[in-house]
Amino acid sequence: MTSKTAVRVTGLTKHFGSVEALREINLAIHEGELFGFIGADGAGKTTLFRILCALLLPDKGNAEVLGFDTVTAFREIRKRIGYMPGRFSLYQDLSVEENLRFFATVFGTTIKANYELIKDIYSQLEPFRNRMAGKLSGGMKQKLALSCALVHRPELLLLDEPTTGVDAVSRREFWQMLGKLQKKGITILVSTPYMDEAALCDRIAFLQNGATLGIDTPKGIVSLFTRPLYAVRSLQKHILINTLRQYEHAASVYAFGSCVHYTDKRPSLDQGELQAYLTSCGLNGVQIEHIEPSIEDTFIALLEEKGGLKNA
């Protein structure tokens, strides 16, 4: 690998009482990479981010951020990273501009010195610069939090679920901003529960119950899905799902938007036979199509395979 490593995590383990929040995590993130952590609530995303920000001590293993150990050199790390926690953590009773100035001052800089970096994002907030942060809409709070995380020109940005609860339009705009920041050379670690956002990362890690289920590029992740996959359609969707589940050869049946994704236990599927079965069960307008798996298909398959569903 020619590029330098921005984050290296080795055998990282963390317990909270009897709960194993992180279990033997190993990963390396390159400088300039946009790296996504995909997983549900409780998968361990926030714990991992807090360890990388040097806010939490690991029980076992270690983590290096920008070449510094998170336990012994936390001061060096904190200067060089920007962290946007999952919960809105700015001062609600300070104005937009006061919040930004506060964060700049804490890091020994000024808004003016790094204005060019935050301009794209902050300029959208400037008409409201005197409004209290607590009175902003969800989308605007998110932009302000990102501006505050960027104002000291960090080399590495950690964004913990920045788009949770945000509508599809604002989510798309947020990811466009991340793309621009990456072009400016900032390494970005972002966590999300949305599978469609995973495709926008250079590489992703699936997290479930404190362990990684796979780390690769979106393309590489999808190649872990090995069975032939079919999209089955019918207007009676709920009946279709139940009927497919009752089919003796069915391996997996999951609703996916307007169709149902199906895999068969046998090495190859006779589409005509399945069609005949569904028609004999009273379904009309059945269509079956061989399709390529998505990231979400792969995550589901990995969850099934590795028994990550014990808590589901």
Added chain:
Amino acid sequence: MPDAVIDTLNLTKMFGTFTAVDTLTLSLEKGEIFGFLGANGAGKTTVIKMLTGLLAPTSGSASVAGFDVFKATESIKQNIGYMSQRFSLYEDLTPRENIRFWGGIYGLEKTIIKEKGLDLLNALDLLDVADTRLSSLPLGWKQKLAFSVALLHEPKIIFLDEPTGGVDPVTRRRFWDMIYEKADKGLTVFVTTHYMDEAEYCDRISIMVEGRMAALGTPAALKSEFGAKSIDDLFIRLARR
């Protein structure tokens, strides 16, 4: 519609001079799964508050489960179920205690609560953790319990406000299995979500833009009407205008 579970005509809510909800006309039938979509700030929460009897409309008319939203808000509250990610169950009570508490709130008799509670814990496979505090249970378990508890008093309609946030893709689909099952038995489901693939699971959807209903119909019909390849695509197009 004679058997409509929700029936509104030109329902409007003003806050001062700001029109939060503008002449909303909508009719939902028994057993229908209705997806209520819109960007943050489009007026979805205001509509839900009016339909659940928490906020008086400015003008227009609406009935929910047969009761008028102006005059019979208490009857509405007794005849609907409501669940959201933020407001559902008490984390420091056990599943059994939550059932007893909510059963009491809905005015069910003690013997009925006990009987129904046991059935419910059994059906959800939660008997082993019936006396464990909710805070230590996985989110997916809490969500299915919250859904069932909201149906304890057998309402005709349930409002689900982003019910599946934060769970893995398999748990999310299992939750929809529960929704389908109840809808097949006649429950009307009014659901909001930010997951656009879930919109496709609904019988009909609407997309609110700035207080108005910009689209209403089955997912398939809307996609063909607007020439969109997915609901996500349609949503972005309408909400960005």
